[in-house]
Amino acid sequence: MVGRRTVLRREGSVSRRPAPSEHPAPGSTAVVGDRVLTLPNLISFVRLVGVPLFLYLFLVARADVAAIVVLAIGGTSDWVDGWLARRLHQVSRLGELLDPLADRLYILATLLAFTARGVVPWQFTAALLAREVLLLGSLAVLRRYGYGPPPVHYVGKTATFLLLAAFPILLLAAASPAIATVTAAIGWGLAWWGLVLYWVAGAMYVVQASRLVRAMRARRAGAAA
Numbered sequence: 001m002v003g004r005r006t007v008l009r010r011e012g013s014v015s016r017r018p019a020p021s022e023h024p025a026p027g028s029t030a031v032v033g034d035r036v037l038t039l040p041n042l043i044s045f046v047r048l049v050g051v052p053l054f055l056y057l058f059l060v061a062r063a064d065v066a067a068i069v070v071l072a073i074g075g076t077s078d079w080v081d082g083w084l085a086r087r088l089h090q091v092s093r094l095g096e097l098l099d100p101l102a103d104r105l106y107i108l109a110t111l112l113a114f115t116a117r118g119v120v121p122w123q124f125t126a127a128l129l130a131r132e133v134l135l136l137g138s139l140a141v142l143r144r145y146g147y148g149p150p151p152v153h154y155v156g157k158t159a160t161f162l163l164l165a166a167f168p169i170l171l172l173a174a175a176s177p178a179i180a181t182v183t184a185a186i187g188w189g190l191a192w193w194g195l196v197l198y199w200v201a202g203a204m205y206v207v208q209a210s211r212l213v214r215a216m217r218a219r220r221a222g223a224a225a
Contacts, residue, residue: 035090035092035094036092036094038085038088038090038092038095039084039088039090040081040082040084040085040088040090040091040092040095041081041090041092041094041095041098043077043080043081043084044081044095044098044099044102045098047074047077047078047081047102047106048098048101048102048105050070050073050074050106051074051102051105051106051109053070054067054070054071054074054106054109054110054113055109055113057070058113058117058171059113059116059117064171064174064175065175067171068168068171068172068175071106071110071167071168071171072168074102074106074164075106075164075165075167075168076164076165078099078102078103078160078161078164079161081095081098081099082095082099100152103160103164104132106164106167107128107160107163107164108129108132110167111124111125111128111129112125114167114170114171117174119170119171119174120170120191124191124195127195127199128163128195128198131198131199131202134202134206135202135205135206138205138206138209139209141209141213142209142212142213145212145213145216146216147209147212147216150205150208150209150212153201153204153205155197155200155201155204156197156198156201156202156204156205158197159194159195159196159197159198159200159201160194160198161194162190162191162193162194162197163190163191163194163195163198165190165194166187166188166189166190166191166194167187167191169183169186169187169190170183170184170187170188170191172187173187
């Protein structure tokens, strides 16, 4: 019985929500399901399709106006799938994977494309990519100790929102020199705040991962004693 409680506590420390067969904890607003064909998941799939479409429009067709529209829709719809999932009680494990995956793909694809065409300097891209490498290393350590990804923090979601809002504005500044002074100022303001919060969220994830690893090492040491 004690061993079972230990396993449940360990799983609860990294799971975002209880499994469908469990009763939700007091104050819980949603239960994770295994459904695939849901409206929020469909929106996430559409956002994923928008990534190669944006790259084609921006790098191959050089249709900057259409690329701005695709990027703006993909960025501003970031919150829609999660809101609908909670509103319609359609939170799913697949959705919890697709939403952050779409966010990261949009950010990485946009950064690489913008760097290739000189919209953003390579130093900005390198700073964001370094944070992703740090996070991937932390996730690898967590998996080694049997943990899944930590729950998304609101600081990370805020950083993602700022970056996804900044990108179409920066592209608009590059495509429309007449309004570049205003749009560039707004876009870079959002981008730099997004970069700072992106690293703050990354540091929080690393701290959380280190605490989980230390706790697991302590349990293993106690079991071996």
